Every structure is written in structure tokens, then in C-alpha cells.
Amino acid sequence: MDEYSEDYEEPDLNEQIFHNNVREQIIFLLLFLLLNLASYGILRYCRRQGREDYYSSDEDEVIVFRISTWMCTFSLAVSIGAVLLLPISIVSNEVLILYPNSYYIKWLNSSLIQGLWNYVFLFSNLSIFVLLPFAYLFTESEGFFGHKKGLKARLYETSTVFCLLGVVVLGFAYVISAVIDQDKSSIQTILNFWSYYLPFLYSCISFLGVLILLVCTPIGFVRLFDVVGGLLIKPRDINEEYDACALEEEYLRSRLRRAQYARTGYKLPPPMTPADDLTRLGNGRLQHELGGRLSRFEFKRKMLDYERNTSFFIRSMSYPTAMLLLIGLTIIVVLLVLQNSISLLIGIRALPLSSKQFTLGVSSLSKLGPFGAAMEIVLIIYLIVTSSIGLYTVPFVNRIIPKYKSTPFSYILANCALLLIISSALPLLSKILGITNFDLLGDFGSIEWLGNFQIVLLYNLSFAAASTLVVANKFTVKVRRELFARLVENYMFLISFVT
Template sequence: MRSTLEEDPNEQAAIAFYNLVRQNIIAFLLFLSLYAISYVLLQRFRKKFRASDPDDEDDDLFGIDNLVIIVLCAAGLAMALAGFLLLPFTIFATALLLEDLNKEIYYLSWLDAALLETLWNYTFIGCNITLFVLLPFAYFFNETDQQITLIAKARDTLSIMLLVGLLMYVFIYVSKLIFGIVNIDEFVVLNLLTCLGGATICWKATPKGYIRIWAWIGQLPLNFNYRRSLKNKLSQHRMEINAIKQKLESLDRVWRSHGEKAMARSATALSSTVNCPSSSDKLYASMNGFSTNSRSGISTLNRRDLLTALKTLESESRQTQSDLSKSPLYRNMSFFLLLILSLLIWALLQVHISWAFIKSLFVDDDQYNTLKLESAFGKKTGSVFGRYSVLFDICLIFYFTASTIIGVYSIQPFKRIRPRWNRMNVQHMIANVTILLVISTSWPSLVRILGLTRFDWVGPYGHFHKLRSTGQWLAIIFRAGAFVTTLFSFLDYYILKNLPRVRRSSISPRANGVMHNTFLNGDIDTTTINGHILHDPCR
């Protein structure tokens, strides 16, 4: 009976239809989740207040034009997040399929290879549509005349996009003739150009992202005489607190004795007995940010200023006392261990990249995309440490992704459009989403080329096998460039900047434009114990 049902074409068509509906519903729900997250993020980063400068254009919070742009940018950001999360999700899902956990757990029964292939196809199509259609439409829509109607703006935008698309097609066609790849589809060449853009950004941004992530550990080491400095600072704070308390007590005593009018006369007489303030008053005024009028002899040290200064000094004294209780051995050992950890992660990435580079010189890996997803299960799905170590691959991919995204906003010209809370206009919004889409569209191919995972199946992202030797040589060049740039950046940051000759020369002490220990912190303070700001209550 069972074989009869399996051979029945109507039953097979019904099963195929239900599977198709299930896959599309799951993909749509995942897209809605990512879209909601993206829309909330864009609303948080969007500029909320109008600028005081009339020449500076600002966003209309309730305008339909900007709402259209935000909706399109949210779709692009959702697809960028899908591109970044797709490969780790697939690696984790295939590990579950290997262990047959989807059959034991009811909520994972929908997970199969067909669903993963559907997600890969939809993500690839969605990333390209948002990158080459929706975001250009949003940009040209924002640049059109603001005085015309919405329909007229859309018509002008579509006309401009048609002309730009025709120009892009001519450029790709001429490039195919120049490089002798006439048999390759234009869509494959366009995907190749996107991957080249992502690879170029990765060359420059990823090494700086590594350094930015671990720059904060430079605050941990302490000098040997840091306790003496803290004790001197603590005693100075106590003396200042006692002096301010004495002044407050004298003011309270005068208030109780003579009343409000007598208080005013006594304060005037007290400040005018001498033509200029005393040296101690000048010292307190300069320390606490007050001003004194030396010509009239009138000091602005009133009761409110004294109370504010007392509160600030007590807060600094408590923080200094807390710093004094910290162990130098603990902080120095923490710095040493974190430094070793950062170097080990860097060395691990270098080993992966160098091994992929060496293997590409002797092994032809252009036919990896001809395999189906089911054939990628097994040994190729796990990491080099075994089938059950897929979490290692996922963590390595996330670390590499975070380094690239952080490094992107540390280089020019992307540094000027770095997202900030409530300060991003629609132009910066479109630019940031475009950057993330360029990186995410090329990310599955770049991660696989660098050898960060042994998962060989990248779905529709692996069309480069059609380029034959050209794609293979481009992959070799990218691996070699990533290895050299990462190696030089770490040598420059950890070794070259510490050499006395290099430090005295004209070479800037900033390694690759990265200001050490200032990405998450303020400016360097030479008066503190280790040259860095440990606390600043005024901030």
C-alpha cells in the first residue's frame, strides 16, 4: 500500500506542493523577522531633530518620501543580515541533520536540505535585487525634485534607473569582450564585480578590525609606582574636601548668626578685605573650574559651586580608593593572557588563509559548486577538529565578520558615515546599507575562499567555476593579499610601533591609522597612573 502511494503521481504532486508552501512560509517569516529588526535599527539611528543651520537639509519625520526610502533601506538591511547569517545557520543546520535531531525534536521537523537550498536561493536573489534595484531607486528617488508629486518622482526615478542600467549593461558587455569571457552570462560578471568590491574592502578593513577589537586591553597593564600616585592623589582630594567643608561651615555659621542680610554684608566684607583673592582661593578656583575677579577681589565661590565641587571630589575620591584596591598582578596577568589570546586567534586565521592559499596552488577547486547540498554533509560539513566542532567554524566566521564590519568604519571614506544614534540622515542610511550589502553579497564566497570553513556548498554564490582559470587566479590573489595585509598590520601594530628608531622617525605611532586604545575610550591622560583615563566622572 505504501509503495502504491509513493508511486501515485497525484500524491507526489501534493507532497511537493505542501513542501513548497512550507518552505516559502518559513522563508517569509524569517524575512519578516529580519525586516522588523532592520526597521527598528534604522529608526533608532535616524536623525530625529532638525538642525539649526537652515542650509543643512534634514529629514521630515512624517514625510511619505522619506518613509519610502526607509522602507527600501530596511529591506536592504534585512537581506544584508540574511547574507551574513546564512552560512553559519547552514553549517549549524547540517550538523543537526547529521545527528538526526530534526526527527527527534518536533519543532525541528521542518528542517531539511530542500529548505536550506530555498533559503540560499532567496537570499541570493534578494541581495542582488536590493543592491542593484531597490537601493539605486531609493537614492535617485531622494535626489529628484522635492516639489513634484510622488508619482512624478517615481516616474523620473525609473527613467534615470533605466538609463543607468543600460550604461551598466554596456560596461559589462565591453568588459567581457576585453577579457575574453564572452560565453559568461552578464549576471555572473556582475556578481564577480560585487565580490571584487567586497574583497577590496576586506583587504583594507579586516586587519584594522582585528586591532580595534583588542585595542582596549592596552589599559590593563599598570606601572610599578601606581600605588604611590594614587595615594598622593587621594591625599590631595582629602585636603580639598576638608577645605571646602570648612568654607561651608563658615558660611552656615554666618547664616545662623546674622541672617540673610547679614550674610550678604559679611560675604561682601569678607571678599573685599583684600584687593585680590588668596593663593588658596585661586588654587581651589582653578581646580574646580571657578573664576575669580582679581581686579575687584570678588570671588564667585558661592555655596552652590562649593557643593558641586564637594560632590565631584567625593566621587573622585571613592573611585581612586576603588582603583587603589585593585591588584596590579591581576591586571598585568589579564593583559598578558588577553594578548596571547588575540595573537592565537590571529595566528589561527593566518593558518587557515595560508593553508587555503597553498592548497589552491596544487588543487583545482573550481568544481565545488557542482555538488548538491546532500553531498556536502559528513566530513566536509565539520571543521578540521571533527564533526562535532562546527561551533568553532561558526565562531571563527562571526569573528571574521565582526572584524570586517568594525574595520570598515575605521577607514576612509567610510569613517565619515559611521552610524550614530539619532544622527543618520537618509543619504548616510543608503550609503551604509549599500556597504553592508556589498560585503554580505560576496561574503559566502570570500569565507569559503579564505578557508575559514570546510563547508564546500555555497549555493548560487559559487558561479565562479564557470570562469575557469580566471576565477581560480582571482581566488589565489585574494588569499595572498589577505595574508600579506593581515600580517603587515599586526607586525606594524605590535612590533614596529614599539621600536625606538621607528618611534623617533617620521613614521606615525598610529598603526595603519588606528589610534591605540581610543576606539572605546577618550583621549590619553598623562597624569593618570598608566597614561590612560581610568575614570572621568565629568563625562
């Protein structure tokens, strides 16, 4: 035993650092591969299976769209990672507090979470400023006039146009930074692209993202209240609605079979409505549109079938519960924002610009402990859902909503860019509004406009005012009466069932 103890040596500090670094990189790689697989599945679900892009007979065209699809997959994976940053960090902090000496979670530490934030920030910059613009230019390129057509010619044109675009964007960034801060604008700073202009450009993108969220999140509140409130008030005969949906589904299936059989312009059977726009479509477009509508009605019929097979109590309680949940979450968000505004005014809470290094597992982020941390995660997810719904409710954006197997590649690029912008701004939104006390790590916490008191306070007051107006306008007397009547009805049904 003594001989064994004499031969045993304590592991070297550099060796421990090396092994920890290797372990973290393996975790990052596995997480990134998982996100890429999920992103590829989403894109494959939405992408149009048409001959004009990915399934072209031209081999060069296939390679171009395949490379562009990989770039979009990478960008969408980064968007999902940015959305998960705060929930993963909050859960990690609470787990380390509950199990500080557990052998199985020693790999979960501050260095791992810090590295995750740094990678997401780096890949967000790479996706916004390099991959997505390059993918768009690559798919639109044809090669310069006079050169031999092919993949190399398209790559040469894309690279040239991309470099020119980069020079233009850098010039705009220099002008904007000179207007905002004249002390930092000089000839020497033009060459300082990596440490100054790239973070400055990303701060501008993040500011645009939080402005989009300021508009889209209350719109998402409105949309959710409209849908749930309409279902709560409108009397529904599920059997009748199911029969109508099944009839429409059978009608579309019949039209699709005839269109596939005829392989020409489709005229029979006559449309159910006189103003049927499908009669103006050619056979290929007609089959595509009929297939999309048929898929939507099949999904609706299955949901109605599931709903009518559920019990009366669950069916009648679902919409009141959903309405109460929406009201409760919205009121909690508004109260937290008002509390954050008051704390900023009297100096209790600091601005969201991070100035200190956060150590994971030292103390809980909430006074309520794990319950408060869970509530923060629920509110963050609620903001994600409402902002996404509100984004695709905006008049111009609702035209590019992804659809099953029918989304053009240009729409996929636009959706990836929009999702990347708002997902990268989501951690900033949660911190600005005071939804969470978790510090913004890495370069996310060094964005300069987060230290501007007027911007942060005005943003909080605007968000609170918009959300309050939504609750006041949508929770009307009619909705309140119907909600109360439904609750009384279910309460009486429950009492009679128990007795």
C-alpha cells in the same frame, strides 16, 4: 483495524512536495519578517529625527522618505541574512548529523538551506541594482521642470533617471564583458540580461567586496590590537577616569539645559576648552550636538561604573585574556590560509567554484566534528567583526559612521550599500581562504572568477602576508612584557587567594 488500513492511503508524492514547499516558504517568510524587524530597529536607532527628511511638514516628502526607509530596511535585512548564511548552514549540517532521525528537525533539510541561499542571492541583486539606487534617486528628485510638483512628478523623474542609469550600467557591463571574454560578447547577448549580465554584474560587485574585505580585515586586526594593547599597557585609575567622565557629563547636561532654555545662540557658561567648536553652532544644531555628546558620555560612565564594581581579578584578567584571544584567533586564521594556499598549490583542495550539489547531514565539515564546526563559526564571526571595524576605520568611510539619532538619510543609504556589498562577499571570503569546507550553494558558487587559480592563490597569499605583518608589528616587545607581567601578577594573586 483491517477496515481502517484498507481506507488509509499513502500520501501522494506531489502532495508531499506541495506541503514541503509551503512549509519552507512559511519558514522563509517568518525569518525574513524577523530580519526586517531587526533592521528597522537599527535604522530607527541611527536615523536623524530632523524636519528636513522623515518628519517634514510636506506630506509628499514624508511619503518619499518612508518608502525609501522601507527599501533600506529590506536591504539591511538582506545584509544580515547574507552574514548568517554560513553559520546557519554549518549549524544545520551538524544538527542533522547528531539527530538524523529526530521528528522535531525533519523540516531542516538541504532544500531549505538551498532555498535560503537562492533567496539571499536574488534579494542581494534586487537591493544592489534596484532598491538602493531607486531610493537615492527618489529622495533627491523634485520633478521635471514645467510639471506640477508632487509625488507623481517625483516618481516619474526617478523612474526616467533610473532607466537611463540602467542603460548606462548595461553598456558598461557589455564593454567590460567584451574585454574579458570576447567569445561571449555579441549583439544577441545584450538581450540576455537575466541569465548573463545580471550574474556578471553581481560577480563584479562580489569581486569588489572581497577586495574591500582584503583591505579592511587586516585594518580591523590593527585596530583591535591597538585598542586592547593600549589598555593593556596604559596604567588606568578607573575611579579617576569615572570622576572625570561624570564631571564632563554634568557639564554637558548643564549646557544643554541652558541651550534649551535660551532657544538662541548659546554663549554661557564658557566652554571648558578655549577651542570649543560648539560655540559656532546655532541653537538647533547646538542642542543636537550636545545631546549626542551627552549620550556618549552617559554610556561611557555606565561602563566605567560597571568596570569599577567588578572584582580585581576579573578586571585585571580581562585585557590579557582579550589580547591572548585576539592573538590566538589571528594566528589560527593565518595558519588556515597558509594551509589552504599549500593545498591549492599541490592540488589537494579544489577551487571554491562549486560544481556539485551538497547534501546536508551526510558528513561533518570538519575532522574535529562539532568542535571543528564551532571553531569555523567563531572564525567567521571574528572575520565579520574585524572587517566591520576595519571598514569604518578607513579615512573616507569613517565620516559616515552611524550615530545614535543623528545619522542623515544619505549616510544611511551609503551604509546600507557598503554593508550589503561586504556581507554578500563574506561567504566568498570564507570559502576562498579555506576557513570552512561548506560548499557555496546556489548562484554564489557559480561566480566565474572563483574558478581562476591565479586570483584565488594571490588573494590567499596577500591575506596571509597582511595578517602576519599585523601580528608581527602589533605584538611588540613592550606588549609581550606587559602581558607576561599581568599573567604572573594574576597567577600570584590567585595562589595567595587559594592558600
